[in-house]
Amino acid sequence: xxxxxxxxxxxxxxxxxxxxxxxxxxxxxxxxxxxxxxxxxxxxxxxxxxxxxxxxxxxxxxxxxxxxxxxxxxxxxxxxxxxxxxxxxxxxxxxxxxxxxxxxxxxxxxxxxxxxxxxxxxxxxxxxxxxxxxxxxxxxxxxxxxxxxxxxxxxxxxxxxxxxxxxxxxxxxxxxxxxxxxxxxxxxxxxxxxxxxxxxxxxxxxxxxxxxxxxxxxxxxxxxxxxxxxxxxxxxxxxxxxxxxxxxxxxxxxxxxxxxxxxxxxxxxxxxxxxxxxxxxxxxxxxxxxxxxxxxxxxxxxxxxxxxxxxxxxxxxxxxxxxxxxxxxxxxxxxxxxxxxxxxxxxxxxxxxxxxxxxxxxxxxxxxxxxxxx
Amino acid sequence: xxxxxxxxxxxxxxxxxxxxxxxxxxxxxxxxxxxxxxxxxxxxxxxxxxxxxxxxxxxxxxxxxxxxxxxxxxxxxxxxxxxxxxxxxxxxxxxxxxxxxxxxxxxxxxxxxxxxxxxxxxxxxxxxxxxxxxxxxxxxxxxxxxxxxxxxxxxxxxxxxxxxxxxxxxxxxxxxxxxxxxxxxxxxxxxxxxxxxxxxxxxxxxxxxxxxxxxxxxxxxxxxxxxxxxxxxxxxxxxxxxxxxxxxxxxxxxxxxxxxxxxxxxxxxxxxxxxxxxxxxxxxxxxxxxxxxxxxxxxxxxxxxxxxxxxxxxxxxxxxxxxxxxxxxxx
Numbered sequence: 001x002x003x004x005x006x007x008x009x010x011x012x013x014x015x016x017x018x019x020x021x022x023x024x025x026x027x028x029x030x031x032x033x034x035x036x037x038x039x040x041x042x043x044x045x046x047x048x049x050x051x052x053x054x055x056x057x058x059x060x061x062x063x064x065x066x067x068x069x070x071x072x073x074x075x076x077x078x079x080x081x082x083x084x085x086x087x088x089x090x091x092x093x094x095x096x097x098x099x100x101x102x103x104x105x106x107x108x109x110x111x112x113x114x115x116x117x118x119x120x121x122x123x124x125x126x127x128x129x130x131x132x133x134x135x136x137x138x139x140x141x142x143x144x145x146x147x148x149x150x151x152x153x154x155x156x157x158x159x160x161x162x163x164x165x166x167x168x169x170x171x172x173x174x175x176x177x178x179x180x181x182x183x184x185x186x187x188x189x190x191x192x193x194x195x196x197x198x199x200x201x202x203x204x205x206x207x208x209x210x211x212x213x214x215x216x217x218x219x220x221x222x223x224x225x226x227x228x229x230x231x232x233x234x235x236x237x238x239x240x241x242x243x244x245x246x247x248x249x250x251x252x253x254x255x256x257x258x259x260x261x262x263x264x265x266x267x268x269x270x271x272x273x274x275x276x277x278x279x280x281x282x283x284x285x286x287x288x289x290x291x292x293x294x295x296x297x298x299x300x301x302x303x304x305x306x307x308x309x310x311x312x313x314x315x316x317x318x319x320x321x322x323x324x325x326x327x328x329x330x331x332x333x334x335x336x337x338x339x340x341x342x343x344x345x346x347x348x349x350x351x352x353x354x355x356x357x358x359x360x361x362x363x364x365x366x367x368x369x370x371x372x373x374x
Numbered sequence: 375x376x377x378x379x380x381x382x383x384x385x386x387x388x389x390x391x392x393x394x395x396x397x398x399x400x401x402x403x404x405x406x407x408x409x410x411x412x413x414x415x416x417x418x419x420x421x422x423x424x425x426x427x428x429x430x431x432x433x434x435x436x437x438x439x440x441x442x443x444x445x446x447x448x449x450x451x452x453x454x455x456x457x458x459x460x461x462x463x464x465x466x467x468x469x470x471x472x473x474x475x476x477x478x479x480x481x482x483x484x485x486x487x488x489x490x491x492x493x494x495x496x497x498x499x500x501x502x503x504x505x506x507x508x509x510x511x512x513x514x515x516x517x518x519x520x521x522x523x524x525x526x527x528x529x530x531x532x533x534x535x536x537x538x539x540x541x542x543x544x545x546x547x548x549x550x551x552x553x554x555x556x557x558x559x560x561x562x563x564x565x566x567x568x569x570x571x572x573x574x575x576x577x578x579x580x581x582x583x584x585x586x587x588x589x590x591x592x593x594x595x596x597x598x599x600x601x602x603x604x605x606x607x608x609x610x611x612x613x614x615x616x617x618x619x620x621x622x623x624x625x626x627x628x629x630x631x632x633x634x635x636x637x638x639x640x641x642x643x644x645x646x647x648x649x650x651x652x653x654x655x656x657x658x659x660x661x662x663x664x665x666x667x668x669x670x671x672x673x674x675x676x677x678x679x680x681x682x683x684x685x686x687x688x689x690x691x692x693x694x695x696x697x698x699x700x701x702x703x704x705x
Contacts, residue, residue: 102414161630163412164675165676167627175665176669179663191661301481304477336493337493339490339492343486346490350464353472353474
């Protein structure tokens with residue numbers, strides 16, 4: 001019979017791992033991940049072949065060309081990577097606290113709405129760009145924070161299920177967006193907002209170092225590093241970790257759990273709201289119900305898989321955005337629909353999720369396990 | 375007076391046919407959640423059920439010389455069930471056997487299912503060498519066939535007999551599920567698994583088998599919602615408009631609204647349908663205000679969610695092990 005046992009918690013940099021020294025442990029970790037990824041690419045490859053009858057390796061090469069072929073494409077890739085990473089970074093503290101914030105999608109949208117409102121109503125006031133960007137950023141963070149605080153308060157004080165509450169808040173935000181679109185539509189009758197301030201470019205991110213998307217990347221990099229230290233080194237970060245491990249321990253240690261929950265969700269919502277600001281002012285210059293574009297959901301997967309480590313989050317975001325962009329290129333090249341990217345993304349995530357098991361648990365034949373106990 | 379009455383009848387029939395889609399989704403999800411698994415892949419499973427049925431019917435209609443509606447119906451039903459079962463199996467293998475996180479796995483399943491469905495829905499006829507939009511009119515006609523029972527009673531037929539068979543099937547499934555969960559030992563065991571798997575395990579219940587069964591059967595029922603939407607509600611065509619996903623989340627909301635009770639899902643679904651389409655029946659709305667009306671089902675769900683947690687009535691609570699995986703050696 002097969003015997004399954006839990007591996008001790010594995011920290012790449014400290015201590016030992018299931019009786020092995022840390023580099024062997026790290027090696028196993030990496031090997032399991034690689035096998036998962038290769039299997040995922042193989043399954044996707046079979047699928048691609050079944051649909052298109054094309055050599056999957058050519059298709060993957062085409063994907064790489066589609067993403068990295070020109071410097072403009074690389075910059076768009078970096079921009080989208082940064083946006084996804086920012087949402088994942090925003091979600092990390094909430095998840096570390098075991099607060100299932102499924103509402104990033106909505107928090108991004110209200111942030112985007114606040115930003116668009118500023119651009120539309122204050123765009124002609126000739127405010128200096130840095131000040132204007134600051135106002136928009138703060139506005140989007142306030143909106144996102146509000147969307148995070150509401151479910152957090154109910155969770156903290158009455159134990160209302162946060163997974164379902166934040167999920168519903170997404171749809172409130174989507175309907176709210178649909179409410180504003182007819183009010184802001186341009187041109188009339190198009191039922192879209194159109195490019196905001198197309199002529200004056202008021203509220204658009206300026207070029208930094210001659211690059212259109214440099215500011216996006218700088219903002220996300222700063223927040224990611226700050227979040228790393230916040231979670232690892234600050235008192236707040238420690239409180240989040242304790243509440244996540246065990247609420248009763250936190251209470252026993254005289255921590256104010258309610259306060260920690262509400263404060264952390266304020267932060268989480270605010271960062272997701274800021275992602276809405278980046279999406280509107282720094283990339284799309286318009287707003288629609290698709291502004292969040294499922295990033296709120298994908299970022300949950302990113303944050304969870306990375307175990308809230310910002311570096312790993314960046315790597316996973318890079319891979320997912322690459323897949324998405326690459327699949328769109330092959331879709332248009334081979335005249336398929338863009339949804340191919342969701343299929344491949346789904347398959348790869350299934351395999352990564354499945355491979356977690358082989359990292360967290362040790363599988364042995366039962367008699368071997370007994371020998372070890374002696 | 376007459377126009378008001380026709381308006382009301384029209385609202386009721388709209389609510390019933392719309393509500394049926396989310397009723398299927400929520401019935402399947404209720405069963406799954408009873409075993410302690412929160413499957414956020416419902417939209418994905420509904421997509422898979424819908425596209426499965428469509429592919430089955432499409433292949434039959436393009437290959438058969440003279441397609442028979444009844445055969446198309448059986449093929450569509452079978453292939454929808456197989457596809458949604460596949461979704462359920464992926465989810466249960468990952469969360470039950472490999473103990474992956476339920477929320478993350480569910481969300482991935484939603485991404486996968488919607489990608490799969492929109493891909494094949496958008497390019498199926500092109501892949502088969504045809505042109506134009508996919509349509510399975512023959513099979514769809516079997517799904518939409520109505521049976522008028524009475525002729526004499528005014529309005530009765532209009533309100534109660536104006537639907538394809540799947541509207542009634544949903545009610546039957548709700549009743550059967552309610553009976554199984556409340557009145558049989560299988561239901562008792564299932565609830566025990568969802569409330570506290572360790573205790574259930576100690577009592578000799580095969581926790582793994584119950585979880586698998588509840589998740590897979592639940593997925594099949596949810597998938598029927600997608601099939602009903604494709605075959606009946608939009609008459610055997612396909613649209614890449616993300617509607618099924620929105621309906622899937624509404625189904626997850628309905629589980630909460632019905633406080634995990636299948637019978638409450640019936641009127642809950644119709645109420646959601648009525649709330650969703652209410653704006654059509656209130657004249658003089660601006661386009662913006664219509665969108666606010668569509669917010670109602672979600673707002674109502676939040677209010678129910680809050681009041682359930684405030685009142686702490688024992689029989690209205692979610693299964694207490696909901697969302698957590700069970701590993702025997704963890705105790």
